[in-house]
Amino acid sequence: MITIDRLSRRYGSFTAVDDISFEVRPGSVTGFLGPNGAGKSTAMRMMVGLTPPSSGTATVLGRPYRSLVNPGREVGVLLDAGAQHGGRTGREVLTLAAVLMGVDRGRVDAMLALVGLSPAEARRRTKHYSLGMRQRLGIAHALLGDPRVLVLDEPANGLDPAGIHWMRGLLRDFAARGGTVLLSSHLLHEVEVVADELVLIGRGRIVAQGTKAELLAGTGTVVGAADLATLAEALEAAGVTVTRGGDRTLVASAPPEQVGRLAAAEGLALTELRSGDGGLEQMFLELTADDAREQVRA
Ligand SMILES: Nc1ncnc2c1ncn2[C@@H]1O[C@H](COP(=O)(O)OP(=O)(O)OP(=O)(O)O)[C@@H](O)[C@H]1O
Numbered sequence: 001m002i003t004i005d006r007l008s009r010r011y012g013s014f015t016a017v018d019d020i021s022f023e024v025r026p027g028s029v030t031g032f033l034g035p036n037g038a039g040k041s042t043a044m045r046m047m048v049g050l051t052p053p054s055s056g057t058a059t060v061l062g063r064p065y066r067s068l069v070n071p072g073r074e075v076g077v078l079l080d081a082g083a084q085h086g087g088r089t090g091r092e093v094l095t096l097a098a099v100l101m102g103v104d105r106g107r108v109d110a111m112l113a114l115v116g117l118s119p120a121e122a123r124r125r126t127k128h129y130s131l132g133m134r135q136r137l138g139i140a141h142a143l144l145g146d147p148r149v150l151v152l153d154e155p156a157n158g159l160d161p162a163g164i165h166w167m168r169g170l171l172r173d174f175a176a177r178g179g180t181v182l183l184s185s186h187l188l189h190e191v192e193v194v195a196d197e198l199v200l201i202g203r204g205r206i207v208a209q210g211t212k213a214e215l216l217a218g219t220g221t222v223v224g225a226a227d228l229a230t231l232a233e234a235l236e237a238a239g240v241t242v243t244r245g246g247d248r249t250l251v252a253s254a255p256p257e258q259v260g261r262l263a264a265a266e267g268l269a270l271t272e273l274r275s276g277d278g279g280l281e282q283m284f285l286e287l288t289a290d291d292a293r294e295q296v297r298a
Pocket residue numbers: 011016034035036037038039040041042043185186
């Protein structure tokens with residue numbers, strides 16, 4: 001369990017994280033989503049004691065991270081995969097960590113195999129690693145102490161499609177065994193598939209949070225037509241709220257069947273009609289649009 005309670009971080013007059021509260025529960029994967037600079041990394045650094053909060057608290061398994069006796073055995077952390085000591089080999093990085101955590105050294109080979117780093121790659125210095133290899137090593141490091149909680153900042157960065165697929169399976173298994181997972185991303189599709197719960201952050205503030213199902217339920221129907229203006233009028237006349245989707249689509253606050261019937265009654269030919277499932281991106285854009293506009297005005 002991770003509990004974030006009214007957590008804030010200010011740098012001078014700038015507020016990077018602004019009074020955020022949420023819980024990450026055991027047995028679930030929580031996606032921490034937001035555009036670049038939203039405050040995800042700062043919040044995660046506060047959770048693991050690397051950045052002191054200006055106010056509020058973050059606890060992991062009921063205690064501040066810094067007061068955990070052997071944190072690596074309780075919380076696996078991946079923050080900045082590029083920050084590893086470049087002069088050490090992958091195997092050395094893990095062996096050193098295993099010694100520090102008091103973990104059986106045999107686990108080093110098991111973790112290397114789990115993340116798909118070959119013996120030859122494990123013998124290479126990490127400064128010669130690709131971003132994806134660094135990320136795999138970072139995940140191996142996070143899992144080394146057999147923790148119950150994972151805090152992963154943009155873990156999919158640099159992974160190829162097979163690597164992303166593998167990581168999703170790993171996180172789902174971890175949660176299925178009762179583990180607690182918080183992972184951040186600025187790419188919605190990355191977490192949409194794997195997360196049960198979502199926390200959306202924009203400009204340091206939480207703009208939406210809930211289960212994926214709850215958040216998706218509000219996304220309505222995506223509908224496209226050659227004559228969008230007439231379609232919008234017809235829907236609004238029937239009391240359906242309409243917002244602009246993409247270039248040629250609208251998002252309507254009604255089920256697809258009702259939208260289709262209203263369009264048919266007007267004799268309008270549709271080019272697209274689908275439920276807003278998978279339209280999390282649209283919601284994400286809408287939720288952060290106000291922030292983006294404020295930024296443009298500022
Ligand atoms: N040490 C610092 N001093 C001043 N400003 C900082 C510091 N650390 C972060 N910030 C600012 O806080 C804001 C949030 O940064 P943060 O790295 O937490 O965002 P993020 O959501 O992780 O973004 P990204 O997806 O790009 O990694 C940014 O505007 C950043 O410039």
